[in-house]
Amino acid sequence: MRLTLFINTEHRPADDLGRRLAEHAEQVRLARQLGYDGISIGQHMSYGASAWLPPLETLARLSAVDEEMALSTSMLILPWYHPLHVAQQAALLDAMCGGRLTLGLAPGWQQDESRILGLDHKQRIGRFLEGVELIRRLFTEDEVSFSGKHFSVDKLTLALKPTKKPRPPMWFGGSVTAAVERVAGLSDTALGDGWVSSAHLVHDVVIGQAKAYRAALAAAGKPPPMELPLIRNIIVAPDRETAIREAAPALAASYKLFGQWGLFTKVVGSGKEQLELEELINGRVIIGSPEECAKDLLRLGREAGCNRLIARVQWMGMEQRLVLRSIEMLARDVMPMVRAALAL
Numbered sequence: 001m002r003l004t005l006f007i008n009t010e011h012r013p014a015d016d017l018g019r020r021l022a023e024h025a026e027q028v029r030l031a032r033q034l035g036y037d038g039i040s041i042g043q044h045m046s047y048g049a050s051a052w053l054p055p056l057e058t059l060a061r062l063s064a065v066d067e068e069m070a071l072s073t074s075m076l077i078l079p080w081y082h083p084l085h086v087a088q089q090a091a092l093l094d095a096m097c098g099g100r101l102t103l104g105l106a107p108g109w110q111q112d113e114s115r116i117l118g119l120d121h122k123q124r125i126g127r128f129l130e131g132v133e134l135i136r137r138l139f140t141e142d143e144v145s146f147s148g149k150h151f152s153v154d155k156l157t158l159a160l161k162p163t164k165k166p167r168p169p170m171w172f173g174g175s176v177t178a179a180v181e182r183v184a185g186l187s188d189t190a191l192g193d194g195w196v197s198s199a200h201l202v203h204d205v206v207i208g209q210a211k212a213y214r215a216a217l218a219a220a221g222k223p224p225p226m227e228l229p230l231i232r233n234i235i236v237a238p239d240r241e242t243a244i245r246e247a248a249p250a251l252a253a254s255y256k257l258f259g260q261w262g263l264f265t266k267v268v269g270s271g272k273e274q275l276e277l278e279e280l281i282n283g284r285v286i287i288g289s290p291e292e293c294a295k296d297l298l299r300l301g302r303e304a305g306c307n308r309l310i311a312r313v314q315w316m317g318m319e320q321r322l323v324l325r326s327i328e329m330l331a332r333d334v335m336p337m338v339r340a341a342l343a344l
Contacts, residue, residue, distance in 0.1 A: 001301055001338055003331060004038040004072065005031040006199075006231060006312040007062065009053035010254060017051065021061065023320045028065045030324055034331035038070035040104070040231075040310050043077050045113045049257055050316060056089045063096040071097045074196050074231060074310055075106035075173040079127035080117055083134035083151060084158070090135070090168065091160045099163035104196060105132060106173030109267050126150055132170070132186060139167035171196045171229065175267055180209045184216030187225070194225040199233050199312050200258070200268055202283030203300065206230060210304035229308035230300060233285040235322075236313075236329035240288035247287070248277055250318035255280055257316070290333035297338045 005027065011020050028039055039062060041055040059071050071093055078086065086103075094101035107128040108114070114121035130148040137144045138158040146153050162168050169192030174180040180195055187193040195213045197206045214224055235251075237243035255263075256274060264270040270279075281287055286296045300306045313326035 001297070001306065001335065001342065002308045003031075003036040003335060004040050004070070004229065004308060004310045005036045005327065006074070006310050007039055007041045007058070008312055008314040009041060009055070009058055010044070010316045011051045011053070012317055013049070013051045015051065017053070021053070021058075023323075024058070024062060025065045026320070027323060027327060028062050028069065030327055031331075032066045032069055034328060036069075036331065038072060038100070040072040040074045042074055044110065045116065047116065056093065059093055060096060063093070067097065069097065070100035070102065072102035072104055072171065074104040074171060074229075076104060077108040077113070078105040078131045079107055079114070079119060079124040081131070083131040084138065084153070084156070086131070087135045087138040087158050088160045091139075091158070091162045094162040094164055094168050099168075101162070101164065101168045102171055102192070103135070103168050104171035104173065109175065109263075110261050111266075112261065123150065132172075136167065136170075167191065169193055173198065174209070175201065177209060177212050180213045181216045184213055184220060184222070187217065187222065189217065189223050189225045192226055194227060194229070196310070197230045199231040200263055200284065203296065204283060207300070207304045210306070214305070227308050228305050229310050230304060230306040231310040231312055232297075232300070234293060234311050234313050234326060234330060235285060235287040236290060236293050236326045236334060238289060240292055243287045244277075244281070246322055247315070247318065250315040251280070251285065252277060253317055254315040290329060290337065293330070293334045294337040294341075297334065298341050301338060301342050
């Protein structure tokens with residue numbers, strides 16, 4: 001099981017963002033020293049109660065910290081953009097990391113973000129599907145003509161081509177089974193495309209969706225994915241009590257905001273706007289001692305087939321020392337146990 005560090009760029013509006021960027025750079029340097037081979041960034045709009053650093057620009061900044069790290073988005077909200085904009089930015093990032101970019105794309109789930117941009121949230125799937133097709137064609141074809149409901153281009157050439165040939169692999173997000181099956185239809189697994197789970201789903205749901213994804217690929221006559229990356233919330237500490245005590249305030253602050261956005265009522269289906277801490281942690285957060293965390297990861301490796309962990313170890317307002325501790329303990333103490341057990 002390989003390791004990617006999820007750079008969680010969600011911060012409080014009053015934070016010193018220059019300092020936060022420096023902290024993210026420190027996280028990348030430590031992760032590289034410990035054997036992580038990539039960094040990944042998600043996306044929400046920066047408004048109201050949280051400031052989110054833009055993913056493509058932040059990845060460009062962090063790529064200078066260690067030029068050997070692979071870069072990925074998990075996920076970029078594609079319907080917000082014209083596909084040409086994403087294609088050219090992705091090509092630049094791919095050059096920055098020597099052809100090791102994975103472009104992760106999703107339709108998005110937050111309705112207010114669509115509204116603020118003047119977009120019809122109900123049309124996001126159509127914009128997403130057309131955007132994926134256009135980006136793929138711009139990467140691989142000399143001249144593209146396309147006429148869709150949302151985007152149209154006539155003999156368009158992307159002059160800034162990616163370093164990776166024929167194109168960078170693409171990851172796709174999906175939080176419900178129907179979306180996961182749609183991802184199977186989009187995936188060209190021979191080129192490294194694949195599905196990435198939502199960090200907000202509990203382990204049992206993620207395992208079920210991973211099996212549904214593999215079944216949908218098989219039904220479509222496609223080979224299994226070379227990688228099955230899963231994003232998981234992880235807090236490693238000397239013991240579970242310490243992990244909960246120290247991380248709970250930041251974890252609760254982030255998920256309170258997600259709850260207000262409708263995560264639990266409209267996406268994961270809990271029927272409640274907010275969850276109590278124990279409900280929030282149970283099955284959704286890998287938390288505790290190295291042995292406890294290894295047990296959960298081993299299950300995901302065996303039952304879901306996860307062979308790349310995208311580790312999200314930070315939430316809004318969390319102290320840097322706690323973030324660095326999880327990064328270090330995950331690589332030093334947890335992963336050796338997981339890898340040894342999976343090798344048996």
